[in-house]
Amino acid sequence: MTILKGDSPARFGHTELPDEQQAALRKAVKFEWITIGFLAASTVLVFAVLGNSQAMKAAWVEDLLSFLPPISFLLAARVIRRKPSEEHPYGFHRAVGIAHVVAAVALTVMGAYLIVDSGIGLLSAEHPTIGGFDFFGQTIWLGWVMMAAMLLTAGPPIYLGHVKMKLAEKLHDKVLYADADMNKADWMTAAAAAVGVAGIGLGWWWADYAAALIISGSILHDGVRNTRAAVSALMDKRARTYDDEEPHPIGHRLDEYLCGLDWTETAQSRIRDEGHVFHVESFVVPAGGRMPTLEQLEAARKACIQFDWKVQDMVIIPVAELPSEFLPGVTSGGER
Template identity: 75%
Template sequence: MTDLRSGGTVRFGHTELPAEQRDALRKAARLEWATMGFLAVTTTLVFLVLGNSQAMKAAWIEDLLSFLPPISFLIAARIIRKPPSEDHPYGYHRSTGVAHLVAAVALTVMGGYLLVESGLGLLKAEHPTIGGIELFGSTIWLGWLMMAVMLLTAAPPVFLGRAKMKLAEKLHDKVLYADADMNKADWMTAVAAVAGVGGIGLGLWWADYAAALLISASILHDGFKNTRAAVSALMDKRAMTYDDGEPHPLGRQVDAYLRSLDWAAEARSRIRDEGHVFHIESFVVPAGGAVPSLEQLEAARKDCVAMDWKVQDMVIIPVAELPSEFLPGPTSGGEH
């Protein structure tokens, strides 16, 4: 095993990463470390000016929760590099899904808690107050510092998120994608917190709770969306693109290639997404009922593996007829 910072070979299990993905992995790791450094500063600043604002409290907790995806990514990126073992014959790729699920559940639980707490505060009509602070010999309203800190912390996550999004596609990494998606939306948290604090200053006490509810709902939405995606992946949902937008096109490519072979009459595959890499089972009906030779099967398997770096394990199974009871339908393009 080589360190992510070095220039040597990097593997996911026994899959050697191409140069593009190797560089993307190193860049992603650097971005996640930079994200945690940024969060360490922002959470400290927000805590120092927290005051009695519920919106600021929600924003601070969201910043704390934002540590989870980078930590999950960095831990999983190291674990998945372990080669398959006797106890883990498929490798350790599922650690990515486990990390994704743990982070998603934490977001969901905390988002729900903050939503309830903010809602109760609004119903009880508790009026938050923001006092003054002595700074450089003058007394200023703490709300100005709160809003200044939130505005300062709004922009960097957006740029970090955009950079991570490009790398998530190259690595087929859904944890990195979820982190990037959350980063890109962080500016809304800052704006909501500023509006809540500004509302208190204008005498609109309810604006603070309304902003806190908005931030809490955003956290809960992220939690639900990521929990659903993580659970589906662990339950062997058919292989999707990195953003879960559509079935991964690799299934169509594999089936089209296998059907083009002169010894194959029909072919259909199911693909298991292990986290970054795919395990593919392809069922092929031989033309004329003639069983293909071992050389033909091995040549076809190697060509399929060469299609994409994500194809880690590939088996081709000659069958008399396609076992349609557990294969995706023909309208799905052959993906599972």
């Protein structure tokens, strides 16, 4: 799948990305392909040594689910490059949100299933067994191979997650952030699976199911958290930072600028997060009730767009008073 061709500028719809974001997008695409290649190898490796361990089964399922975020990112990165059309006047940026929802729901469903499956095994006191194999006349316990496989697959995701986390911030990409967050936590899955296998070797049959429950709980936690964030974003929740930790600061910066103009009394914006870019509606109360000229409105709009590459579409609406019913931080009297 080719996302960027030659030296042509990278775009999100009709937004041409700055050089830093173009480089970040190319790097993100490269690292998502690297992630898919690593997952293909690790999934085959873990499947080959699964045995009867429930923890290993849970770790293998998590590896399979880990394909969803990078594939979703690559597909969304291709779709959102399409320019707005008559049928899609806001562009195709919501493809990011759809990809986020699909990946998050899959995580939630599979996490819940694994918890039930592991819980049933624990309550029914099923004793998993791990056999051995012949290696040049010596019988080797398969558990050693399982634990070695987990250790081999634990390291790379930590590095991949660290790199993608930085790229997610630069691109304001929540799918990439969710993928990076999962990668950074993969070492916990590997460690839990290895402990579960070691528990079987020590005769603690319950340790395997306990480890599986820990892994399943981690999958479910990631799924629920990402589902909540993805659904609220599609419902036009107030624009937030890439990690959903706080409202995006661009709104405050725009309002400060608009309030500082000599022809405005006060101003307040509402921002819709379209995926990577923002659609901004700024309501301004003209000073002295005098309507600003078209030149003043256009100059202010262009200045606001220059604040941040994510401000793709912006409208400035003169009003008699700030509409309190849908602007954050505005009282019933229209005051902030």
